[in-house]
Amino acid sequence: MSVVAARSACAERILEAIRDVVGAGPAALHEPQFAGNEWRYLKECLDSTYVSSAGKFVERFEAALVEMTGVRHAVAVVNGTAALHVALQLAGVQPGDEVLVPTMTFVATSNAIAYCGATPHFIDSEERTLGADPRALQEYLHGVTELREGRCVNRLSGGVIRAIVPMHAFGHPADLDGLLALARKFGLAVVEDAAESLGSFYHDRHTGSFGLLGTLSFNGNKTITTGGGGAILTNDAQLARAAKHLTTTAKLPHPWEFRHDRVAYNYRLPNLNAALGCAQLEQLPELLAAKRRLHERYAAAFAGVPGVRLMAEPTGCRSNYWLQTLILDPELVCERDAVLALTNEAGITTRPVWVLNHRLPAFRSSPRMPLPVAESLEGRLLNVPSSAQLAVQSQR
Amino acid sequence: MSVVAARSACAERILEAIRDVVGAGPAALHEPQFAGNEWRYLKECLDSTYVSSAGKFVERFEAALVEMTGVRHAVAVVNGTAALHVALQLAGVQPGDEVLVPTMTFVATSNAIAYCGATPHFIDSEERTLGADPRALQEYLHGVTELREGRCVNRLSGGVIRAIVPMHAFGHPADLDGLLALARKFGLAVVEDAAESLGSFYHDRHTGSFGLLGTLSFNGNKTITTGGGGAILTNDAQLARAAKHLTTTAKLPHPWEFRHDRVAYNYRLPNLNAALGCAQLEQLPELLAAKRRLHERYAAAFAGVPGVRLMAEPTGCRSNYWLQTLILDPELVCERDAVLALTNEAGITTRPVWVLNHRLPAFRSSPRMPLPVAESLEGRLLNVPSSAQLAVQSQR
Numbered sequence: 121m122s123v124v125a126a127r128s129a130c131a132e133r134i135l136e137a138i139r140d141v142v143g144a145g146p147a148a149l150h151e152p153q154f155a156g157n158e159w160r161y162l163k164e165c166l167d168s169t170y171v172s173s174a175g176k177f178v179e180r181f182e183a184a185l186v187e188m189t190g191v192r193h194a195v196a197v198v199n200g201t202a203a204l205h206v207a208l209q210l211a212g213v214q215p216g217d218e219v220l221v222p223t224m225t226f227v228a229t230s231n232a233i234a235y236c237g238a239t240p241h242f243i244d245s246e247e248r249t250l251g252a253d254p255r256a257l258q259e260y261l262h263g264v265t266e267l268r269e270g271r272c273v274n275r276l277s278g279g280v281i282r283a284i285v286p287m288h289a290f291g292h293p294a295d296l297d298g299l300l301a302l303a304r305k306f307g308l309a310v311v312e313d314a315a316e317s318l319g320s321f322y323h324d325r326h327t328g329s330f331g332l333l334g335t336l337s338f339n340g341n342k343t344i345t346t347g348g349g350g351a352i353l354t355n356d357a358q359l360a361r362a363a364k365h366l367t368t369t370a371k372l373p374h375p376w377e378f379r380h381d382r383v384a385y386n387y388r389l390p391n392l393n394a395a396l397g398c399a400q401l402e403q404l405p406e407l408l409a410a411k412r413r414l415h416e417r418y419a420a421a422f423a424g425v426p427g428v429r430l431m432a433e434p435t436g437c438r439s440n441y442w443l444q445t446l447i448l449d450p451e452l453v454c455e456r457d458a459v460l461a462l463t464n465e466a467g468i469t470t471r472p473v474w475v476l477n478h479r480l481p482a483f484r485s486s487p488r489m490p491l492p493v494a495e496s497l498e499g500r501l502l503n504v505p506s507s508a509q510l511a512v513q514s515q516r
Numbered sequence: 517m518s519v520v521a522a523r524s525a526c527a528e529r530i531l532e533a534i535r536d537v538v539g540a541g542p543a544a545l546h547e548p549q550f551a552g553n554e555w556r557y558l559k560e561c562l563d564s565t566y567v568s569s570a571g572k573f574v575e576r577f578e579a580a581l582v583e584m585t586g587v588r589h590a591v592a593v594v595n596g597t598a599a600l601h602v603a604l605q606l607a608g609v610q611p612g613d614e615v616l617v618p619t620m621t622f623v624a625t626s627n628a629i630a631y632c633g634a635t636p637h638f639i640d641s642e643e644r645t646l647g648a649d650p651r652a653l654q655e656y657l658h659g660v661t662e663l664r665e666g667r668c669v670n671r672l673s674g675g676v677i678r679a680i681v682p683m684h685a686f687g688h689p690a691d692l693d694g695l696l697a698l699a700r701k702f703g704l705a706v707v708e709d710a711a712e713s714l715g716s717f718y719h720d721r722h723t724g725s726f727g728l729l730g731t732l733s734f735n736g737n738k739t740i741t742t743g744g745g746g747a748i749l750t751n752d753a754q755l756a757r758a759a760k761h762l763t764t765t766a767k768l769p770h771p772w773e774f775r776h777d778r779v780a781y782n783y784r785l786p787n788l789n790a791a792l793g794c795a796q797l798e799q800l801p802e803l804l805a806a807k808r809r810l811h812e813r814y815a816a817a818f819a820g821v822p823g824v825r826l827m828a829e830p831t832g833c834r835s836n837y838w839l840q841t842l843i844l845d846p847e848l849v850c851e852r853d854a855v856l857a858l859t860n861e862a863g864i865t866t867r868p869v870w871v872l873n874h875r876l877p878a879f880r881s882s883p884r885m886p887l888p889v890a891e892s893l894e895g896r897l898l899n900v901p902s903s904a905q906l907a908v909q910s911q912r
Contacts, residue, residue, distance in 0.1 A: 152567065152568075154565065159559065163558075166550055166558065169547055169550065171736055171743040171792065172735055172736020172741055173735070174736070198744065202782070226774070228782060340566070340567055340569055340570070340787075345567060346786075347568050347787065347788035347789060348568060348782075348786040369623055369624065376856055376867040377868065378622070378623070378870040379871045380878070382877060383630045383878045384627065386596075393786065396567065472773065472774075474774040475773065475775045480775070480777075481778060482777075482778050
């Protein structure tokens with residue numbers, strides 16, 4: 121009986137701290153905010169009749185992304201999954217290859233690898249960044265791989281490990297210095313999954329700009345949204361041209377002829393969604409500031425809650441604080457489900473981290489390194505309400 | 517010299533007939549028309565903040581499609597290519613299979629087959645419908661296939677021919693009676709590519725409702741548009757559930773857990789695009805009536821132009837007249853490029869049929885039957901300005 125009572129007390133304490141921040145009413149995990157030119161641009165788009173594949177908002181949105189991220193080229197696409205699929209192809213991922221990817225990621229990262237006919241090779245995360253752990257990975261790769269003609273070959277499977285996909289979980293930059301050094305050493309292409317980290321910087325450079333290619337997502341639950349949308353980022357002009365080509369059915373330019381030079385995709389972002397994106401991107405600085413304020417309020421509320429760590433941006437990084445994240449101490453692992461139940465029943469949306477990808481039926485037989493940190497975090501990590509507007513509402 | 521003069525006269529005559537219909541100014545091939553609740557629904561969608569994967573417009577759009585087409589289930593997706601990709605998977609198309617498809621189609625049909633790891637097996641069209649020719653195909657299949665354990669096997673390649681994809685070109689229904697009988701005989705699944713034929717009926721039933729599954733497109737150039745979008749149609753409740761599941765990352769329902777039971781896709785239609793679709797679909801009857809009037813005007817204008825046939829709906833069918841289509845008599849085959857050049861230079865957008873898919877580099881080695889009709893039509897077919905609003909403008 122005392123154990124049950126203690127558990128309940130822990131969950132109650134966490135609910136109370138969240139309510140200190142978000143107030144008494146219900147709170148979603150993440151809601152978009154349309155406080156700028158959204159209506160104006162949508163109406164302008166509609167009035168122009170260019171709502172689809174042609175129109176000025178796609179180009180404007182891409183230019184704004186370039187300016188925001190400091191990367192040289194941005195190609196807008198239909199969603200983050202499509203961005204990853206094409207970025208992986210452009211990075212040279214071929215059927216039969218393996219791609220290193222954190223098991224602690226949204227399933228889209230692993231799915232995109234599978235679309236290429238490749239296999240995700242799951243790697244562990246570190247508690248400090250919630251991203252891939254370069255030190256543990258280096259030790260593992262030394263043990264199981266060898267370089268053959270400049271290619272990193274998995275000695276156990278015989279497959280080529282072609283690339284690594286660092287993912288910046290909940291907006292916190294992974295250890296890019298460590299991962300880039302490791303990628304150079306093992307001959308791996310780097311594709312950054314920056315779906316969650318628009319507005320997050322690693323050593324003053326935007327996430328998604330370090331790899332050969334990077335990808336963004338503008339799904340409805342992200343820091344800014346286009347309804348559905350994503351982008352491919354790269355500093356390489358040739359890869360940018362190839363990305364545009366591959367995402368627009370590989371049609372060769374011609375005034376009337378429909379000739380396509382390879383199997384390609386219908387992944388372009390409609391102009392209508394780009395119009396929304398242009399308006400949203402204008403407000404990104406304010407949204408980021410609000411999300412940072414919300415983080416500070418959570419930090420104050422959770423300062424007195426024992427056994428709970430509020431995830432803060434890693435040293436040397438500036439996080440966008442997309443989703444505020446609580447990490448329970450290991451001894452509270454059995455509390456997670458009680459917290460989830462109590463908060464969600466109270467109308468406060470919280471959620472655990474994704475089911476680790478190596479546990480999903482599609483990837484149960486995929487190769488993996490030992491995953492102790494991800495497996496530990498899986499039982500202890502929770503996301504709590506994180507909308508930018510909560511920073512304002514909570515000041516009332 | 518007399519030959520050049522004759523050619524020029526033919527092109528001039530065609531340009532003149534088009535101008536009789538569309539007037540003196542420039543005319544696009546197909547432009548959308550937003551004359552209904554588009555702005556109201558977009559604003560309502562924005563005000564609700566549900567612009568992405570959640571929201572009422574997706575369900576409303578799907579219900580409206582069900583009502584419009586008379587098919588039992590409709591699943592809205594991100595575009596017509598995505599709809600085909602998933603429909604083919606649900607029809608059982610597996611890596612290594614072959615799928616019968618007209619070589620005279622937009623490349624997306626063949627690409628979707630390739631995404632499944634299957635090979636398009638190209639078939640000929642008939643001049644009467646512009647769709648697949650069941651009689652020629654039956655003769656061909658008798659020669660090159662054999663049934664093994666109920667499967668249609670290509671004796672030359674050893675591959676299983678799993679399905680056939682009738683495509684209703686420019687909105688004109690293919691010979692579904694003939695193709696369905698052939699599919700039954702050879703054990704083929706039928707997936708109808710109705711991307712171009714929303715509002716087209718074969719014997720009083722909507723195209724896309726005859727196969728195991730059918731697909732629609734709402735790209736910006738289609739009869740109605742959602743910016744970018746598509747739908748999967750089926751009368752089978754289980755396939756409809758599977759289509760929804762496969763197009764939404766195969767996430768299992770749970771209040772907070774992210775668990776996915778297979779490799780699947782991020783193909784859902786954003787609510788924002790569905791809002792536009794709801795408004796557009798309300799106007800479909802008026803749009804179809806206008807496009808029919810436009811056809812009648814073209815028929816009158818081209819009645820006196822020798823050597824040019826205006827494509828009319830096949831007997832027993834009601835076409836949506838998505839794109840008005842001219843077919844030059846065989847002796848005028850050398851005129852096509854002169855007509856294209858003259859009209860496009862005059863600001864009247866015209867275009868030839870797609871480069872036949874079997875000629876594209878990606879599909880050059882794909883199996884095919886003899887393709888005399890498609891190859892003949894390729895040199896003689898042109899689409900001319902077809903927007904619904906031209907029916908009104910031209911009455912001025």
